Amino acid sequence: MPDLKQTGIEVYNWFEQRLGLGAPVIAAAEHEVPSSTSSWWYVFGSGATVILILQIVTGILLALVYAPSAGNAWSSLEFLDHSIRLGWFIRAIHGWGSDFMVAIVLIHLVQVFTFGAYKFPRELTWIIGVFLLLLTLGMAFTGQVLRFDQDAYWGLGIGASILSRVPIIGGQLVDIMLGGPIIAGPTLSRFFALHVFVIPGILLAMVGLHVWMVLRLGINEWPMPGRIVDKKTYVRNYHALTEETGIPFVPDAAWKDAIFAAAMILAVIACALYFGPFGPTGQPDPTIIQTAPKPDFFFLWLYAVLAYLPPNLETPVLFIAPVLGIGAMLLLPIFAGEGEKHWSRRPVAVLMITVIAVALGVFTRLGTYTPWSPIMNAWTSDAIPPAYLHNRTPLERSGALVLQNKQCRNCHSIGGEGGLRGPALDAVAGHMTEDQIFRQVLQGGGNMPAYGNALNPSETTALVRFLSTLHGDLSPAIDASRRMVQSSDSTSSPLSSPQPATTTGH
CATH class of the missing domain: 1.10.760.10 (Cytochrome c-like domain)
Structure with a gap:
């Protein structure tokens, strides 16, 4: 009887001689990190990556059945829900996985900001993380459109009306987004391409770059009051800290990441089993104008803000506030790349996070019933x-x-x-x-x-x-x-x- 262990080693060596991937992967897994990073506060990045993998797998399974055409999209989802064994379950996992991924990425970004991990030398890591958040929201929005039910149809109509307000080129942008002047078959084809090919491709490339930069620059150490980030001394001090307290990421630090990722997967499965998939609601019908489109959870706050804004302020707020907000996030590490990291020494940052969190929570709560979806x-x-x-x-x-x-x-x-x-x-x-x-x-x-x-x-x-x-x-x-x-x-x-x-x- 052949020695299975020896056979496995020979197969591994055969591939390793030709690909040479084993050694760098092992080196990356065993690289040393400061022992202070073995914390439950550092598990969100790996958790988001695992949820992304889950989304890719379930998305491929759904794409095998989904028909990206205006006449068949809604019925193909009904077919998935009622005619394919566990089709509804795959849809539910994909939908709830999207919500969990947005939540984890948001929490991860807040944690990075609170811990001052955007400072030197991780400025570019933070900037890429901001784009990853935007891409994740883009995936969530395009996924809602692909349901092509009443909520998706009229929600897309509202989005097109907002885009049309862009000065000079608003009409052209609407044509690019919808594939013409109205919501029709080309619209769904474009959003399918965005959701399945364009955004995931960019997302995966940026995730790879993000992980590479984390490996190259190291995981941000636990912030301590009085430990100032100075570009002249930080790298030397970080390496000294790693040599003094360093532990291999696998297995000493990664076990918490593994437990958290497993917990998230189980939570997604539990929500899928208990709540089921999102929609589809009524079949899209442009003749039904007495409707109240309701966006997915993470976009409710935006609809509430638009509902409460005076009409003369809608356009300025829509096109100035997001540009200023995203611009401030991207420029943050450029202008605040040094100094204190600990939150107790950065009260303005803590106040900013608190105000934004409360505002988003209030508007999201209002968005559940006013003014388009009354109780x-x-x-x-x-x-x-x-x-x-x-x-x-x-x-x-x-x-x-x-x-x-x-x-x-x-x-x-x-x-x-x-x-x-x-x-x-x-x-x-x-x-x-x-x-x-x-x-x-x-x-x-x-x-x-x-x-x-x-x-x-x-x-x-x-x-x-x-x-x-x-x-x-x-x-x-x-x-x-x-x-x-x-x-x-x-x-x-x-x-x-x-x-x-x-x-x-x-």
Whole structure:
């Protein structure tokens, strides 16, 4: 019986003599790093790399079935979900892997910034990391488009409208992105090429360069207060620290990376099994305009920001803020490449991270329900609270029925029950006169559509009369200009009889 161990050694030597890859790979795995880097804070880079490999494998499996055409994309996903064994599971792993990868890359970038690892001599490593984050977000966005459901269709339409605002070349950019003036078959082909070939190719090349620079320059040591980065002495001090406290990366430091990566894989699988794949939602239909496109989780904050911005500020914020933000990240190591690394000596950096994290969290939370995706937990079957019907005339009670039957409470709340898309109606008559309520109902405004054609005159009158009784603890709103005119007419005409003063509003 042949010696399997000896046979394996001979096979390895055969390949090694021709490729010469074994020695450098072993040397890279066993290179020494400061013992302080054997920390759970240093596992995010390797975790992101493992998730990337998972995305490549699942992406290849999905590409074998997915049809990148406007007529077949949606149905091919339905076929994957329902007709291929474990097709839904592969889709779910790919979708949740995308979310986990964006999260890990973001955390890794924050950790690098907090630990001052962008400083000399790792400036270029940081710059490449910024591009890796942008490419990861690009992968997430193009992946959402490939679902080609209602969310993807209208979300892409919003993205095209934003791109069209670029001065001078906006129209040409939209044509390049969509493959023409409208969303059609060429659009999906282009996004498929971006998602499967272009972005992954650049991403893999940059990951390889990033890993090479980490191996060449070493892993950033644990920052210590008072340990200043000086370009003249840092490299010498780093090598001295490595010689004094160095440990081989494999196995002394890598075991934590391995455990973290395994935990992330298990978390992705658990989410895939419990939550299932993302979409597809309804089949894309450009004739359905009463829709509320909802982007994937990591883009919700952007939609919330756009929703709350005044229209005249949208374009400047869209094209100035991102350029300034990305530019500041890329130039950061150039202008702050020396000095303290420890976060306790860099309060401005800590404050900046805190403010950005809180802002993103708040806008993401708002993006889950306002203003395009209201929380609709008060449907037509839910009755108007009885307290709002006491001492109401028959006409006003008819207005309450109109409010209920026309599903106004999907967007507006009364008594704390209802949607959050529009303002609460508990005290609407304390802020708006009857004429203003009529105008708002008929003509709309802000985020509210016009309902002039959806209600007949009697329904409109009843609805407004009911709303006019809702002023809460406030006094009913009055039209000050009309009251002034009436007062002027009554005092200037010698034939007019005296009128009692009144504060009754509409």
